[in-house]
Amino acid sequence: MLRSDPPHPAPLPPRAGGGRVAARQHGRAARLNDKIVPTDIAARLATAVQWPGALDVEDRSWRLVARTPDFDAWLIAWPTGGKVELHDHGAASGALSVISGTLVEAVPRRDETGRLSLVHNELRAGTTLGFGTGHVHDVTNEAGELALSLHVYSPALTTMTFFDLEGDHLVAKGLRWAYDGSEEHDPALDLTSWAGAGAAGW
Ligand SMILES: [Fe+2]
Known part of the structure; x- marks a missing residue:
């Protein structure tokens, strides 16, 4: 199933041996002290999952890889110009791993004067970015080539609220995404076959 908007909640494996991890939470095991480590799962899945079919999407498109x-x-496949507006991830923490191409994340930051503005982070292929609950960002493919990324949320993503940056405030928009169970796992991306290949038993 392909859709073009929302959710964000959205691999090729150009990396042998894994990539850079841009933020905390990285651990060697998918489960660490019985705790899910989204950066670890994202980094590992990113090397194991491929987009099924032709990668010629015209709009930002996604496939549900796993839901536990x-x-x-x-x-998520991002054509040039593909973007998700400022949003949170409900109660979830998460991670995104860039598999191919380059994405730009914009994060609201308040400076010492109280001014709120967007700080941009370039996320190149091989980068895994982790974030905690309450993280707000937008993500864009500003490059001239398609980008592919793997996103993990824990607990599973159920809601997203979208925001506008108005003056020095984030203002929640009426647009809110909620998981309705309609997304189907694509058999080509079945996590069980990957887990059975030697990953931690999920
Ligand atoms: Fe996000």
Whole structure:
């Protein structure tokens, strides 16, 4: 199933041996002290999952890779100009791993004067970015080539609220995404076959 908007919750494996992890939360095991580590799952899945079919999407498109009580995982294809507006991830923390291409994340930051503005982070292929609950960002493919990324949320993503940056405030928009169970796992991306290949038993 392909759709063009929202959710964000959205691989090729150009990396042998994994990539850079841009933010905390990285651990060697997918489960660390019985705790899900989204950066680890995202980095590992990113090397194991491929977009099924032709990668010629015209709009930002995604596939649900896995959905468990503890986390879900989404594969997202970003054509040039593909963007998701400022949003949070409900109660979930998460991670995104850039598989190919380059994405730009914009994060609201308040400076010492109280001014709120967007700080931009370039996320190149091989980068895994982790974020905690309450993280707000937008993500854009500003490059001239398609980008592919793997996103993990824990607990599984159920809601997203979208925001506008107005003056020095984030203002919630009426637009809110909620998981309705309609997304189907694509058999080509079945996590069980990957887990059975030697990953931690989920
Ligand atoms: Fe996001």
